[in-house]
Amino acid sequence: MGKKGAGDFADRGLQRTLVDNSDPKMGEAIFQEVLAFQSSLRLGAQAKAKFQEVSEIYQLRGFRSCEVAELTHVDASVWALSWIDWGPHHWHSASFCVETSCGPWRVIVTKRGEVSSVFPVVDPDRGTGAVSAFRREDGSSGPNKTRADAGRKAERKRLSDLSRALKDGLAQLEAFLASGCRSKRAEVSDTCSWLQELCWEDLPKVSKELEWKTSEGWRPWAQRACESLRSCCGIQELVLSVEEVGFTHDSIPTAFRQGSAAGKDIECLVEDLRWGRVDPLQDQDLLIEAVCHKGRFLSLNNRRLWALKQHKLLHAASEVRVRVRVLPWSDSTVTRFLQAFTSQGEGDSVACRTALDGAPPEAVVATTLGRAFLATPASKLAEQKGSRLKDPPKAPEGVAQTRPLGPNPSELLLGGRTFPSWREAKEHLQKILRANSGGRPLPAEDYLVVLDVLQFHPDPQAKRLKEVTKITVGSSEKFANTPCFWIWRQDGSGEDISVKKCWDKLDLIEKSVAKKDKQRDVLAGGQRFAGVLDSWVIGPKGMNFGWVRLDSVQEKQVPTEADGQKLYLEWSDVAAQSQAYVNANLANKEQPPFKSGQRFSCVLYRWHENGKVGCRSAELLLPYLQ
Structure with a gap:
């Protein structure tokens, strides 16, 4: 943001004040004035456009937004005054936090009765409690629970039988191929026909592979069938489109509970995918474990899959592909699957557990603000061009990477x-x-x-x-x-x-130091030495420097060329952190930043041109003498 121009608050005679710091009677008077508008509160064009943009993002992501009427109909029970923008003679606009059916929104009302801006806000009272506020109905007692338990028991038996049949069929085929006994053909054929019936619903590809073709010899058929069974009886590593993988849960919490991301909100992963900080095909944490159930791959990592699908919805112009580890059916896999399988549909969608059913979680509210309301035209353009945060280039192999001598002045x-x-x-x-x-x-x-x-x-x-x-x-x-x-x-x-x-300012300091570092060498391996300021001078043409003498007793050996000498210290060689501290505590800009006797910790250098020694990366040692 550059210098303030004619359009800013000061030039218009406006001043913003938090309601907590205002006269309660004045705040109540303003609230009553807004309350008097009632149904005549108008939604401005800009506010309407932002509301539609936020609502579209929510709808795209599977959440619901509030109604326009909730933001234009003043209700004292759900509207709370937050701050007031004052003009020279009266209030100019007032900001309200409105509790809507999908969470809090900010509503800015002008004195003319127009809503000039609306946007969702993060509710500090939501968060951890919001997760437990959502309850599924599948845990209820009575006839529904009895039927659900009976169905789950039947499914466990079906999948367990399928697992054993696949392993038995594989063993029989391998024995047949090893022996070549013709008398076993009929028995093997019957077993494979039975397996076809068992597999047609869950493993249609395997069912098809088990089918014997009339033009096919017995051994080629048995080899093909054996390979198919061996594949589905072991772990399969696949790369699939994210749309090909479904959910096992009907709802998920909004934060990870295990692994390196434990405690983090799932929306953080959506943002990491957005900016290219993680890669679904490279990062081990994004591997999806799944099972093949009724012909479809269903994920056992639902939060991870939700983030990947959200990334596809929001940002990916092309297909998003993920690594999937398909687990074979076994007793442990069946148990894990049935514990996770609460989806009532085809696994196409999953709900996030929030305090308000269907409302977006607070992290989604925050990122939606960034995309729809706080994003500038420049940032939107950068994202459209695919701007990403990238890691710094790695040094070529065989080239030793060394830290800069002394502490990094940029830290x-x-x-x-x-x-x-x-x-x-x-x-x-x-x-x-x-x-x-x-x-x-x-x-x-x-x-x-x-x-x-x-x-x-x-x-x-x-x-x-x-x-x-x-x-x-x-x-x-x-x-x-x-x-x-x-x-x-x-x-x-x-x-x-x-x-x-x-x-x-920080960029200027960094460039100044980098320019001078090309003309000087660091001494003593970049070790730090303590010293005392002898004097400081502010001269014409921006001269701002002093002279430091090192303490006679040091923990390290002082270079001979610096021992007992007055060492040159320029203002730009004072560490950025110390510069900021001095600027914040300096009573008068015209006075020197340091007094004689001020202590420093610094790194020594020698100029290429004249061999003189000076101080750089000088850190102020408290107390600061004023």
Whole structure:
């Protein structure tokens, strides 16, 4: 987001305030004013378009949306005021959180009685409890349960008989081929005819392979039949179109419970598939285990299959192929299958267990926001072109990969997490933007990461970052369809803030260091040394540097050329993390960033041109002297 122009809040004399920080009487008066519109509340053109887009995505994915009337008919029991945008003389617009039949939606109402924007929001009260709120009816008692148990018992016997018959038939065919005894032909033929009857429903391909053709000799037929039975009695590894595999469950929870993804929402896998971070044909975790039941492959990994089918629905222009491990029928496989087989149809669909029957889970709400509401034209275009997050190129075989000497100057510690560079941090913040919406404060973990990033803003004092108590996600003041972070202070004031300016600053620091590193060599294998600032100078033409003397006693051997010398330290060679800390705590921009006596930890270098020694990657050691 660039500089704010004529269309932003400030130029229009608007200011946003959370309802918790407003006069309760004023908030009640605004609510009553909106309530007075009743059925005359109009849905604006932009709001209508967004509602239709979200509803279409929900419908495509097998979920239901709310009705338009729920977003235009004010009901005090389900409408809650969240924030108010104030003009110079009166309120300009008000934001409400509305509890609809499919979860909460955000509704923005103007003073003129028009709904200017609507979008679904993530409900913080949903989540783990939502899974247990859904109940299937197949566990009920009475005649229905008795019939279901009887049917399951009969199916267990049928599949167990099929398993034993296949193994017995294979053994008989192998014995016949080994002996070549002609007297066994009639017995083998009868066995295979019986197997044909058993297999025609579940294994139609095997049933066909067991059929003897009049033009075929006994041995070729027996060999072909034996190979077919041997194949279905063992594990088969296939690559199939995702449409060829069905579900065994009638409903699934919204999170994985086992494996490396335990605890993660299934929608995370849909997003990973979307951006190419995982490959169904390469990643072992995406292998589908299945059985062939009544002529169709049915998955025993229903959540995994749901994510793959959702990926096909949403993003894949071509066929999505998956690796399938088909298990042979055995007592253990039959037990596992019958425990999983709750589907009432043909296995074509499965429901997600949510608190509101048929409503989308909260993770689907979050990603739908990213696609339908918070996505910018540029991001949509990038996705259409197939933009993907790719791994960095690997070094050729035989070439040793070494870490840069000394600590990587690009590493960032944000909110207690370490990121390899600002680019990975930027990607993480984009995920936070997509996953949060509607004025809900960021979770503590995300809040700390974002707040640390904002310390790199070029003017943290003007933004009063020290007073920030919460951060939310909303639309940019200047660009209505651009998601951005909003900071909220102790006094209730709030404004949007440009994270792009933070990335620009980090990019500038990185490029400056990289340019100078081409002209200098790191000393002492990149070890860090402690030292004290002798003096700092701010001069003309942007000069900003100081002189450091290393401590006389060090844990490591100090290079002779640096021992006892004044070492040059330029502002751009101060670590990015320390620069941000100084900018956030500096009382006056005009004063030097450091005072004499300030302690640092730094890496030493030598210039190619003149052999002089200096400091780089200098980290501020607390306390910070002001």
